[in-house]
Amino acid sequence: MPHRRLNDHLDKGNLTSENIKWLIIDEFDKCLEMGFQDEMQEIVGKLPAVERRILLSATEAESIPKFVNMGRNIRIDYRDEEEKVPNRIQLHIVRSTEKDKLETLSNLLKYLGDKSSIVFLNYRDAIIRTATYLKEEGFAVSMFHGGLEQKEREAMLYRFSNSSTNIFVSTNLGARGLDIPDVDNIIHYHLPENEEEYVHRVGRTARWDKQGNAFFVLGPEEQLPEYVEQEVETMELPATLPAVKPARMTTLYIGKGKKDKISKGDIVGFLCKKADLKQTDIGRIDVMPRFTYVAVPRTKISQILKMTKGEKIKGISTVVEEVR
Numbered sequence: 001m002p003h004r005r006l007n008d009h010l011d012k013g014n015l016t017s018e019n020i021k022w023l024i025i026d027e028f029d030k031c032l033e034m035g036f037q038d039e040m041q042e043i044v045g046k047l048p049a050v051e052r053r054i055l056l057s058a059t060e061a062e063s064i065p066k067f068v069n070m071g072r073n074i075r076i077d078y079r080d081e082e083e084k085v086p087n088r089i090q091l092h093i094v095r096s097t098e099k100d101k102l103e104t105l106s107n108l109l110k111y112l113g114d115k116s117s118i119v120f121l122n123y124r125d126a127i128i129r130t131a132t133y134l135k136e137e138g139f140a141v142s143m144f145h146g147g148l149e150q151k152e153r154e155a156m157l158y159r160f161s162n163s164s165t166n167i168f169v170s171t172n173l174g175a176r177g178l179d180i181p182d183v184d185n186i187i188h189y190h191l192p193e194n195e196e197e198y199v200h201r202v203g204r205t206a207r208w209d210k211q212g213n214a215f216f217v218l219g220p221e222e223q224l225p226e227y228v229e230q231e232v233e234t235m236e237l238p239a240t241l242p243a244v245k246p247a248r249m250t251t252l253y254i255g256k257g258k259k260d261k262i263s264k265g266d267i268v269g270f271l272c273k274k275a276d277l278k279q280t281d282i283g284r285i286d287v288m289p290r291f292t293y294v295a296v297p298r299t300k301i302s303q304i305l306k307m308t309k310g311e312k313i314k315g316i317s318t319v320v321e322e323v324r
Contacts, residue, residue, distance in 0.1 A: 140247035
């Protein structure tokens with residue numbers, strides 16, 4: 001988790017704490033809820049020069065840990081009650097005639113086309129079932145739940161954020177703390193279990209000054225929760241829907257990274273020289289310590305894998321694979 005990595009950097013002297021004057025803890029209530037109080041307290045103790053502490057939360061915490069204040073200036077920012085669900089988010093109901101709502105979900109996603117959508121469900125097994133169904137229907141899907149290894153979760157998130165997939169099927173683990181810009185749609189396949197959960201889910205869209213949509217997929221016996229006070233439009237999907245559009249990009253894994261002295265420029269040069277790509281073909285590049293993710297055109301993935309097989313980057317042999 002980030003708290004442990006930050007503590008590790010401070011212990012190793014990779015970060016100098018003498019000049020750090022501000023401490024900002026985002027989602028601090030969720031950090032406490034998930035049991036990271038000791039890690040946060042340890043970080044605070046290693047920052048003696050901090051003058052201001054800002055805690056950010058969408059919901060009001062029941063209590064503030066004593067270690068946060070310690071005689072220093074402290075500011076706590078909660079989301080304005082009237083802005084829990086910004087008016088930039090349009091709310092819609094989509095009715096399913098069947099208790100099993102997968103076909104209705106598929107039809108809604110076909111209607112939404114290549115827009116980016118997060119589909120929220122409440123259970124891990126349901127995530128796997130839904131993601132598998134959508135993949136069989138031809139959709140480009142990332143799934144995200146607590147049963148995945150950290151590396152798998154990072155890969156799934158990366159594929160969604162770089163447009164290799166446009167559908168992100170997630171438990172409520174994906175409702176907080178994920179930095180995904182420009183999400184067009186939030187889809188409640190399972191209803192949120194409470195208002196707080198609902199607020200965090202819809203907060204994934206309409207970031208900053210953007211517009212967004214939230215859809216409630218309701219079965220025959222389901223009703224809209226009472227805490228949804230905004231105007232909600234009931235939506236009828238058209239009888240004729242467009243075909244599923246494959247994602248334009250896919251994600252490439254290159255088995256070298258920062259610790260191998262590899263930079264983004266090296267990656268661009270490697271792909272242009274060895275795979276005959278143009279610089280404009282290459283999307284987002286993330287150079288990690290031991291590997292790199294790159295967004296490349298899906299139509300060129302066979303060409304890339306064939307032409308880079310056995311090739312070296314900066315004189316070093318490497319693995320080049322598609323992330324699926």
